[in-house]
Amino acid sequence: MELKVIEQTDKTFVFEIVGEDHTFCNALKDELAQDEDVKFTSYKIEHPLIGIPKFFVEMKKGDAKKALAGAAKRLKKNLEKVQDQF
Numbered sequence: 001m002e003l004k005v006i007e008q009t010d011k012t013f014v015f016e017i018v019g020e021d022h023t024f025c026n027a028l029k030d031e032l033a034q035d036e037d038v039k040f041t042s043y044k045i046e047h048p049l050i051g052i053p054k055f056f057v058e059m060k061k062g063d064a065k066k067a068l069a070g071a072a073k074r075l076k077k078n079l080e081k082v083q084d085q086f
Contacts, residue, residue, distance in 0.1 A: 004016040013068065014054065015054075019085075021053070022053075023062050028075060029043055035058055037060050037062040038059060040056070040058040042059045
């Protein structure tokens with residue numbers, strides 16, 4: 001997985017996730033949406049076969065990169081719980 005920053009301001013963060021698809025992107029989007037400091041988060045894939053997911057994060061307050069890192073850690077922890085239950 002490769003992260004390419006497209007745009008970054010005080011309140012917004014736009015990036016691409018090379019090598020991922022809807023499976024990971026939906027999970028990450030849902031986890032980001034749980035953060036009370038995140039105002040809006042979504043992603044789009046222009047072409048279903050060759051498109052690269054483009055993520056959008058808008059913050060109410062705080063740093064979008066920190067919110068993204070926190071969401072990734074929580075997602076990893078949740079996936080480890082599922083793996084342990086299997």
